[in-house]
Amino acid sequence: MVKEKTVGITGASGALGKELTKIFRKKGFKVIGFTHSKNDYETEIDSPNEWIEWHCGKEFLLIEHLKKIDILILNHGIYDVSKKNSSYENSIEINALSKFKLLNLFEEIAMENNSSIAKEIWINTSEAEILPALNPSYEISKSLIGQLVSFKKNLLDKKAMSKLKIKKIILGPFKSELNPIGIMSPKFVSNNIYNIANLNIFLIIISPNPISYIIFPIKELYYFFYCKFLTISKFIN
Numbered sequence: 559m560v561k562e563k564t565v566g567i568t569g570a571s572g573a574l575g576k577e578l579t580k581i582f583r584k585k586g587f588k589v590i591g592f593t594h595s596k597n598d599y600e601t602e603i604d605s606p607n608e609w610i611e612w613h614c615g616k617e618f619l620l621i622e623h624l625k626k627i628d629i630l631i632l633n634h635g636i637y638d639v640s641k642k643n644s645s646y647e648n649s650i651e652i653n654a655l656s657k658f659k660l661l662n663l664f665e666e667i668a669m670e671n672n673s674s675i676a677k678e679i680w681i682n683t684s685e686a687e688i689l690p691a692l693n694p695s696y697e698i699s700k701s702l703i704g705q706l707v708s709f710k711k712n713l714l715d716k717k718a719m720s721k722l723k724i725k726k727i728i729l730g731p732f733k734s735e736l737n738p739i740g741i742m743s744p745k746f747v748s749n750n751i752y753n754i755a756n757l758n759i760f761l762i763i764i765s766p767n768p769i770s771y772i773i774f775p776i777k778e779l780y781y782f783f784y785c786k787f788l789t790i791s792k793f794i795n
Contacts, residue, residue, distance in 0.1 A: 566627040568592040568660070569634035570606055573734035574682075577748035578631060580604045585752075590623060594634065614656040617663060629678040630664050632657045637696050637736040646695040653699035657681055658706045661724075665710075668722040676720060680755060680762070681707050682727040685770055688777065708778060711760065712785035713794070725755055728774050730765030741766050 569575045570591030591606030635653045638645040668677040687704030711724040732747045733740035754762045
């Protein structure tokens with residue numbers, strides 16, 4: 559009997575999270591939805607099988623839930639337009655540091671996993687990792703998580719790579735509560751995320767901007783060679 563695979567999605571109550579949930583449910587996956595909102599959601603045919611309420615800064619409390627997951631999709635985030643210092647702190651904590659903490663926790667779990675099938679983690683960084691998003695705090699936080707994911711992926715040793723597959727999701731503007739004038743629909747984006755992820759590649763780029771399909775692979779190629787240099791030269795252990 560084939561074990562039912564479990565997918566965890568942060569930001570599951572958002573526009574993209576809902577569409578990703580629908581796809582995975584239709585494909586026969588069990589879905590655990592992680593949300594910052596008060597956990598009073600119902601479980602329906604198109605909703606997660608299970609809802610988990612969590613808060614940034616307390617990622618360690620999710621360890622037992624993360625152990626059940628085969629594919630973890632980090633999709634949560636905020637778009638704070640305020641110019642106050644707090645907006646930068648909140649954006650960096652939620653859009654970058656909380657995702658990195660969950661990535662590290664999931665990596666530790668994957669390293670202890672005895673299954674021959676590697677666990678997977680997909681991280682939504684955004685085009686704002688490089689391109690302007692008309693919001694400095696958002697751009698800074700996305701640039702940070704983008705760099706952290708690239709370094710993490712390229713500095714994994716062979717054993718770690720056999721146990722954990724990391725995928726970076728680069729999205730252009732799609733319609734959501736954070737971006738009501740987005741060009742792409744969440745359904746279109748989620749379908750493409752699922753299909754491209756099955757190609758077993760690191761970068762998942764979905765954007766109406768052709769520049770993204772040029773600059774992001776070049777950027778990742780730079781990180782690949784840079785990390786190889788660091789490893790071969792033994793600048794890092």
